[in-house]
Amino acid sequence: MSLATLHITGPLATITLNRPDSRNALSPDLLASLHARIDELADRCTPKPERTDSGPHVCILTGAGRAFCAGMDLKAVLGDPDTARSLLLSLAEFTYKLRQLPCVTVAVVNGPAIGGGCGLVAVCDLALTYTDNKMGFPEVDMGVCPAVVAPWLVRKIGPGRARQVLLTGGLLSGLQAHALGIVTTCVPTPADLPAAAETLTTRLAAGSPHALRATKNLLNDLDGSTDWPLLEAAANLSANVLNCPESQAMLRSKLEPSARQ
Amino acid sequence: MTTPTPNPTTEVYAHLDAHTGYIVLNRPDKRNALTPAMLDLALAHLHTLLTPPPTGQPACRAIILCGQGAVFCAGFDMQLVHNDPATLPALLTGLSKLVRALRRAPLPVIIAAHGGAVAGGCALLGGGDIIVTDRDAKLGYPVLKLGISPAVTIPALRQALTDGQTRERVLDTDLITGQHAYDLGLAHVCCDIREDVLPAAQRIAKNLANKPPHALAATKQLLNHLEGTDADEPFDRALAASFSLAGSPDQRARVAALWN
Numbered sequence: 252m253s254l255a256t257l258h259i260t261g262p263l264a265t266i267t268l269n270r271p272d273s274r275n276a277l278s279p280d281l282l283a284s285l286h287a288r289i290d291e292l293a294d295r296c297t298p299k300p301e302r303t304d305s306g307p308h309v310c311i312l313t314g315a316g317r318a319f320c321a322g323m324d325l326k327a328v329l330g331d332p333d334t335a336r337s338l339l340l341s342l343a344e345f346t347y348k349l350r351q352l353p354c355v356t357v358a359v360v361n362g363p364a365i366g367g368g369c370g371l372v373a374v375c376d377l378a379l380t381y382t383d384n385k386m387g388f389p390e391v392d393m394g395v396c397p398a399v400v401a402p403w404l405v406r407k408i409g410p411g412r413a414r415q416v417l418l419t420g421g422l423l424s425g426l427q428a429h430a431l432g433i434v435t436t437c438v439p440t441p442a443d444l445p446a447a448a449e450t451l452t453t454r455l456a457a458g459s460p461h462a463l464r465a466t467k468n469l470l471n472d473l474d475g476s477t478d479w480p481l482l483e484a485a486a487n488l489s490a491n492v493l494n495c496p497e498s499q500a501m502l503r504s505k506l507e508p509s510a511r512q
Numbered sequence: 513m514t515t516p517t518p519n520p521t522t523e524v525y526a527h528l529d530a531h532t533g534y535i536v537l538n539r540p541d542k543r544n545a546l547t548p549a550m551l552d553l554a555l556a557h558l559h560t561l562l563t564p565p566p567t568g569q570p571a572c573r574a575i576i577l578c579g580q581g582a583v584f585c586a587g588f589d590m591q592l593v594h595n596d597p598a599t600l601p602a603l604l605t606g607l608s609k610l611v612r613a614l615r616r617a618p619l620p621v622i623i624a625a626h627g628g629a630v631a632g633g634c635a636l637l638g639g640g641d642i643i644v645t646d647r648d649a650k651l652g653y654p655v656l657k658l659g660i661s662p663a664v665t666i667p668a669l670r671q672a673l674t675d676g677q678t679r680e681r682v683l684d685t686d687l688i689t690g691q692h693a694y695d696l697g698l699a700h701v702c703c704d705i706r707e708d709v710l711p712a713a714q715r716i717a718k719n720l721a722n723k724p725p726h727a728l729a730a731t732k733q734l735l736n737h738l739e740g741t742d743a744d745e746p747f748d749r750a751l752a753a754s755f756s757l758a759g760s761p762d763q764r765a766r767v768a769a770l771w772n
Contacts, residue, residue, distance in 0.1 A: 355683050373676075376679050376680070376683055377679075377680055377683065377684065406675045406676065407674070407675070407676035408674055408676055409674040409675075409676075432674060432676050432677060435676075435680050435684075451684070454684070454685060454686065455683070455684065455685075457657055457685070458656030458657055458683075458685060459656055459657070459658070459659035459660075459757075459762055459763065459766060460762075461659065461757055461760060461762050461763075462655070462656045462658075462659050462660055462661040462757050462762075462763070463656055463661075463683065465661040465663060465753045465754070465756055465757055466656065466661045466662060466663050466666075466682055466683065466753070467683070468753065469661075469663040469666055469749065469750055469753040470666065470675070470678070470679050470682070470683075472749065473666060473667065473670065473675075473746060473749075473750075474670070474675040474679075
């Protein structure tokens, strides 16, 4: 089965990260699958003469299994600077495509969303999670720089709060993420998520696709979401930090503690 | 300047009380639903209030925008929009002009948003420096359901909220309470009951009217410049985005469905 799946029912599309054994960590293969799915969805939303409807206009992003997304698969790129750089650029490009989708995007954060995984939450227009979930940006603790996610977090919660969150690192509860504005809805338990997501997406789907797309285009224009060069530069910055000896040593000690013995 | 006097026969009237100018939406039987004529009248009253008076007459130093009846403003008159498709572009243009003019007025604008400020009514809040509401008021933008884009409101709304909150408020058609609006920063003062909103606005206006007008004007001008709301470009782009859907078959069908 594909590492990312796309399911469309009428106005609602769902993209699911499907690497549950690795907590949906973003590997090169998973990102390649995500790109393929989102390209299919974007094509489905493009008006064509032979199409009688305008395609889905609400898109859920969620994870299979117990996690939403554990972030970049740093172990897969340890000691491989070229693959690390291309992985970061691939993530940056995916976040860009996700933001430009002519759909309201809703992250249904079914489990931990860490680092790049929490970045995907910030890119989405709306997000739901549960109180005790684990979310956040611990990049600085790992010796790396959250450059790709930073522009999205600033746009989501404002520069002041983004500064605090990204420099502090660590993890947040779902409740804390809600208080900060990283998620828009917080339900008590994971079991409450599906019903809350259905209520929200049903309401969103009742809106006019044309009006929604015009609104989203303007939002993206005004808040800098269309700035691809900024994201590309951020990905390269992130790669430069990740590939430096200090970061590599720190990552090795955290990801391969047995190697020290 | 002719000192405006209250004229309850008009759908928007203005008056000056000491140094506080009032622009009053006066269509309570329709929850102050806006027509193009009302927006034009409000703008004309604003210009009148901003015109320096003859020597010896009190000058307007603070403006309160408020509404008669149960709620501040329920938005555009959708019956008019349904009957005449040309009404929607006129409403969008009038709204954009009025919000810009209020935001750029060289004196503080306080909006008494009691009971409800919905759709175009919520967009009017973009013209206010200080928004007063009540805990149980209803605020928001349900207009995507009608095939109308609330884009016209975004340049001002994103100054009150983070971009993330702005995105949520304009894409999700649910209304929020006055308390929630206050928690977000969309409203600055939250009263317990709607009857307290206008008196609260009046106290704020009186306090501000006593401060040096030139200092307030300069500060407001600087704030607008820092935000970029002194430029027409973002407002023009937002208006164009909302305009692009006005009169479309989808929009007309959705509005018509209100009466089917």
